[in-house]
Amino acid sequence: MRTVLTIFTALALTCLTVLAQQAGQDYQYSQACARKNPAANAAIAAFCNKKIDGRYSDTIMCPGPRSSRGVVKQGVRAKITGNCSPQQWIPGQYCLLQFHYICATGGARGMGSRSYGNGGCQTWTLEWANPGVGALLGMGKRDDEGVEGEGDGEAEPEE
Helix, strand or coil: CHHHHHHHHHHHHHHHHHHHHHHHHHHHHHHHHHHHCHHHHHHHHHHHCCEECCEECCCEEECCHHHHHCEEECCEEEEEEECCCCCEEECHHHHHHHHHHHHHHCCCCCCEEEEECHHHCEEEEEEECCCCHHHHCCCCCCCCCCCCCCCCCECCCCC
């Protein structure tokens, strides 16, 4: 019995250490990203902190229509495209950590992409969002957030 307790305690301490390291790493990457481009942090937060009916939902999937379309904030798009089969779930904490890493280690303004997931089937991208033709002509929505949540009942966090 004592051996089982010792093993369980060691396992619990290892898990707590790993979680603490990830939280610390995400904070460092987030700060580096904020120095490069605060708009990238806004897009990451909006993408990873998904809301459904006003409540946070940890249901980011790849491939998925919302993930492929991405979320645009302040002219920056965060998106995840891929061909994972079966579809893969992306936990919120990894969403933040991996996007912040891309931004922190990406170009001068934080743009870039990396492959993640089983066999690299996910492509995570931070990119400048190009306005649609309608926006250029002054038609339709006048903000840069018109592409997020359309048709899927999702509401994004308010700024």
